[in-house]
Amino acid sequence: MTDKLKQANQFIRALPHARALGMELQSLEMGTAIISMPYAERLIGDPKTGVVHGGAVSALMDTACGAAVMSHPSNPAGTATIDLRIEYLRAATPGQTITTEATCYHVTRSVAFVRATAHDENRATPVAMATGTFTVEGRK
Amino acid sequence: MTRRSAPEPVQIVKQRRDAVLRALVEGVPYVQFMGITFERRGDELTGIMPYKDDLIGNPILPALHGGATAAFLEVTAIITLSWAFIWEDMESGALDVSDLSHVHLPRLPKTIDFTVDYLRSGLPRDAYARARINRSGRRYASVHVEGWQDNRERMFAQATGHFVMPQRKG
Numbered sequence: 001m002t003d004k005l006k007q008a009n010q011f012i013r014a015l016p017h018a019r020a021l022g023m024e025l026q027s028l029e030m031g032t033a034i035i036s037m038p039y040a041e042r043l044i045g046d047p048k049t050g051v052v053h054g055g056a057v058s059a060l061m062d063t064a065c066g067a068a069v070m071s072h073p074s075n076p077a078g079t080a081t082i083d084l085r086i087e088y089l090r091a092a093t094p095g096q097t098i099t100t101e102a103t104c105y106h107v108t109r110s111v112a113f114v115r116a117t118a119h120d121e122n123r124a125t126p127v128a129m130a131t132g133t134f135t136v137e138g139r140k
Numbered sequence: 141m142t143r144r145s146a147p148e149p150v151q152i153v154k155q156r157r158d159a160v161l162r163a164l165v166e167g168v169p170y171v172q173f174m175g176i177t178f179e180r181r182g183d184e185l186t187g188i189m190p191y192k193d194d195l196i197g198n199p200i201l202p203a204l205h206g207g208a209t210a211a212f213l214e215v216t217a218i219i220t221l222s223w224a225f226i227w228e229d230m231e232s233g234a235l236d237v238s239d240l241s242h243v244h245l246p247r248l249p250k251t252i253d254f255t256v257d258y259l260r261s262g263l264p265r266d267a268y269a270r271a272r273i274n275r276s277g278r279r280y281a282s283v284h285v286e287g288w289q290d291n292r293e294r295m296f297a298q299a300t301g302h303f304v305m306p307q308r309k310g
Contacts, residue, residue, distance in 0.1 A: 018197070
């Protein structure tokens with residue numbers, strides 16, 4: 001793990017809710033963040049099937065989108081979600097890690113625009129897709 | 141004049157409704173993990189997410205994690221929708237309330253999409269939410285959720301979601 005990634009991972013672990021959900025940062029650079037969330041019983045939303053709750057996927061998406069904004073070359077000092085829309089394409093397969101890749105594709109003086117995709121271990125069809133807008137809290 | 145059967149004693153009615161709601165909420169591990177509970181007045185539900193440090197996203201402010209807020213509103217939408225779906229069968233006796241293991245409850249609605257509008261940062265306090273079912277057809281439902289903290293008039297987040305409803309047997 002590079003020093004930069006190690007530092008970024010410490011940042012994710014400093015977010016209590018991200019840590020509580022077991023999120024792990026895989027990569028973070030130039031406006032793109034990859035974060036994974038291993039399967040755990042506490043994340044189950046449908047007790048009949050063992051499928052992870054949409055809310056946990058939302059939290060993963062929101063974290064990845066926020067991290068993508070923070071890593072954008074324009075260097076925002078902080079960010080908060082304005083709006084986040086998530087589409088659930090299919091149920092995540094129980095037992096599998098969910099990984100989200102978020103890209104911040106445009107930043108203005110006050111707004112960052114982000115898209116994200118979540119997969120389980122079957123890469124063919126995403127589990128969920130998200131689009132979001134985030135605040136830009138001044139520059140470092 | 142036909143004689144009506146005597147109304148059910150209020151305690152029996154309350155016991156049945158509270159037991160079904162408890163089975164619905166306590167059967168979902170993620171709802172337990174988040175610490176979300178529901179208060180009931182007749183058929184109206186209010187979701188409550190008591191504050192805990194695990195819900196923080198920004199430790200410096202501090203503020204609730206946007207994902208925790210989204211999850212809270214989505215849980216409130218799903219439980220409210222499922223509760224409305226069960227209500228009629230529960231009251232008519234079509235739902236057997238003698239065995240409330242999750243095997244016997246209907247399947248939960250499935251989220252198609254969910255859009256969260258963050259109006260102000262979530263404070264490190266308890267949060268409340270109430271969902272309104274704007275349309276519930278045989279296959280699809282559209283639900284709006286409002287979340288607030290100290291003041292009912294000052295929402296900190298609202299959301300709209302679409303859901304696929306479970307299919308009734310027969």
